[in-house]
Amino acid sequence: MPRTITAELFASADLVVEAPEAWHFPWVGEEMLAEVAREQGEASALLLGRRTYEVFAGSWPDRGDEVPLARRLNAMPKFVVSTSTLGSPAWHNTELVGFDDLAELKDRGEGRITVAGSIRLVESLIAGGLLDELRILTHPVILGEGRRLFDAYDGPRVDLELVESRTLERGVQLAVHHPRVQH
Known part of the structure; x- marks a missing residue:
């Protein structure tokens, strides 16, 4: 059975997804921490773009083993999709891959690859039909500026099947979708 790829994004009510470290912390509660830890804990590998x-x-890497999520992220296999602009990755257990390698990566190994x-x-x-699940944690804040989800999207039409929806503490909405590319 091939691996699945799941992406989890923090978004504002106006779908800004850029730099959540600058705005999302007032809405982080125990439920959200548990949800993110569960998602990361069930993953067999982490997939990241170069900037992230x-x-x-x-x-x-600088956070100690006393932080459970740091211990988990530091130990798990990590794949970085990048052209030659990154150079040699310094973070332990990290491999550079090209976008064209991702279909093969899904067939290699078991478990779920998560994208943060x-x-x-x-x-x-x-757009490439490679994402199996899109998890969006929408925070109750309007930012008015910043990169919005799908601002630069130029791929095919994709229908999203909503498979889970619930409200977490502090008003954060979790929506889980399965994308279906329409040809």
Whole structure:
């Protein structure tokens, strides 16, 4: 059975997904932490775009093993979709891959690959029919500026099947979709 690829994004009510570290913390509660930890805990690998990788690699390796999510992220296999602009990845257990390698990567190994952030990568995965699940945690805030989800999308039509929806504490809406590319 091939691996699945799941993406999880934090979004504002106006679908800004850029730089959530600058705005989402007031809405983080125990339920959200448990949901994110569960998602990461069930993943067998982490898939990141270059920019998100640079942010993660600049912070997670320095967090100690006493932080369970840091321990998990630091230990798991990580794949970074990048052209030659990244160079050699310094974060332990990280492999550079090209976008064209992702279909083969899904067939290699078992379990679920999770994508954290990486807006452009998520859009490319959806357009290429490679994303199996899109999880959006919509926060009750309107930002008015910043990159919005699908702002730069130029792929085929994709129908989203809603498979789960619930409200977490502090008003955050979790919506889980299965994308279906229409040809």
